[in-house]
Amino acid sequence: MASQLNDITILVNNDPVAYTADSLSWKDGFGEYSVRNAVVGGGQTEQVFSKDLSSKFGMVKFTMPSTVENEKNKRAWKSNDNNNVVELVGPSGTNFAKVFTLAAILEDPESSAATDGNIEIEFNSNPAT
Amino acid sequence: MSDIIYELKHPFDYAAKGETQAASFITLFAPSFKQLDNATPIKQAFTAAISEVTETLDGIDQEQSEAPEDINGTQVMQLMYRWSGDMSKILLYAQGLFKSGAALVDGEENLTIPLMEKMQLSDFEGLVGAYIANFIAPSLMDGT
Secondary structure: OOOOOOOOEEEEOOEEEOOOOOOOEEEOOOOEEEEEEEEEEOOEEEEEEEEEHHHOOEEEEEEEEOOHHHHHHHHHHHHOOOOEEEEEEOOOOOOOEEEEEEEEEOOOOOEOOOOOOEEEEEEEEOOOO | OOEEEEEOOOOOEEEEOOEEEEOOEEEEEOOOHHHHHHHHHHHHHHHHHHHHHHHHOOOOOHHHHOOOOOOOHHHHHHHHHOOOOOHHHHHHHHHHHHHHHHEEEOOOEEOOHHHHHHOOHHHHHHHHHHHHHHHHHHHHHHOO
């Protein structure tokens, strides 16, 4: 029986993060691929496949409740430039783990002070290992 | 002595300066007053272990029923595991102590709970033994 991955631990710089349920998503950083056709004549074509190496970035995105501690975390991660490491660890027994090195928050993260307010975090990094 | 170095037998990966690297040692610091909630139960357990274990040995001198002056981490853990108390609780107190700043990975990064969970149990026990031998046992001898 397969189990949905929805109970993942996020570690940023070795510390666990309390994040909003169901808000985590990521990209491994394979980059974008493209195909186009080259004409070989006689109505025939040949596929040309290429990888856009410039788009090979990992991404980890999640929201976390607007708490004092999370505000401190946000500021620390942002001011740490690209010297962050984000790890995603699955529940024990799943053997699920991804590591995103040289991670940086590129945009200015937005915080909400509402009752159910969140802070939106998006790291861009090296491809996941 | 305010700090010691414990060499890891089984290195684990940790995050540092944007990359992951293998930890090779842990720097341990003497407990401060703010860490008494975790340090005191460990000290109590160590004292109880000495009393209890020596009481069960035949023909032992009364003088020897106190903490020996020169004891290493391995001997400490051998002693502690012969104690009738719950050692898993002591290891959890040690976990609390280490995460509160008493331990740094490679002398730089805080030893957080996720990092402790990456450690092999034998290394963690070695860490606890070294901590007791170097900071808890001496404090029972001369109060330092």
